[in-house]
Amino acid sequence: MEILTKPILMTELKPLAEKMFGNLVKAVVDVEREMMALDGEFHSDLAELLVENGSAGNNLWGIDIHPEIAGDGWLEFDSMINLKPQLGNRTRGVDDSAIKEKIIRIASKFIKK
Amino acid sequence: MNYQHQNAACGQWFKFSIFEQMGNIGSEVNRAINWREQSPADSQAATERALELLDLTLADPKNRGPRLKELWRVREVLTDYFYGDNQYGSTDQNWRNYFDAFAWAAALQRKF
Numbered sequence A: 001m002e003i004l005t006k007p008i009l010m011t012e013l014k015p016l017a018e019k020m021f022g023n024l025v026k027a028v029v030d031v032e033r034e035m036m037a038l039d040g041e042f043h044s045d046l047a048e049l050l051v052e053n054g055s056a057g058n059n060l061w062g063i064d065i066h067p068e069i070a071g072d073g074w075l076e077f078d079s080m081i082n083l084k085p086q087l088g089n090r091t092r093g094v095d096d097s098a099i100k101e102k103i104i105r106i107a108s109k110f111i112k113k
Numbered sequence B: 001m002n003y004q005h006q007n008a009a010c011g012q013w014f015k016f017s018i019f020e021q022m023g024n025i026g027s028e029v030n031r032a033i034n035w036r037e038q039s040p041a042d043s044q045a046a047t048e049r050a051l052e053l054l055d056l057t058l059a060d061p062k063n064r065g066p067r068l069k070e071l072w073r074v075r076e077v078l079t080d081y082f083y084g085d086n087q088y089g090s091t092d093q094n095w096r097n098y099f100d101a102f103a104w105a106a107a108l109q110r111k112f
Helices: A010-020 A043-052 A097-110 B018-034 B040-059 B066-083 B092-109
Strands: A025-030 A035-038 A060-065
Touching (some): A010 A025, A035 A043, B018 B066
16 A cells, blocks of 8 residues: 555556456545555555545545556546545545546546556 | 455454445445446456455354344345346345445444
8 A cells, every 4th residue: 555656657557456456456535635545455444544644534535446448437436435424425436526526637647647 | 265355354354344344345246236248357356356355244253143144145145146047136226225325334433
């Protein structure tokens, strides 16, 4: 598990995916501090890492990164930590389009194709 | 044994509440459903991860007692749905509804 401090290439994620789940790497994005942690077994592990680093739980959103997918499907919004009844997010996805766009922007900043 | 969830298999899983356990299993079931058409191989991998976590949940000492019967039934009906003839008449939405309830409970308990 690591909190990214600089961009990495999508190709660098492929061995991480193969090592754990085969086709995906789990990541958590802090939309307030614009940070990202990845390569955890569970999104909650990555969220805990970021919280210990100073993030607030309400700003953390879980995604799956698919290194083998070239188009739009490389980033999937699917995580238990996204269920935030206090913010009105009642699914494993991200219902708020503004937050979704922020997540995509931050993830794209760190993951270079 | 060759687990995809290595740390979970080494004991971390037992630290999760039943809500977190079932919620995480539901995440894999959700992936298995979502990927069924686009990528059967990825769907299969997610199904296997769901069963892996369900088996760890069944092995968790704190889940012995009245809860165990339901967990074994979940395993039977899940494998019937993904590997068998769906004799129990499950649907994608049934599974989502079932596991989402646990994920919701976990979210209400979450510290952050």
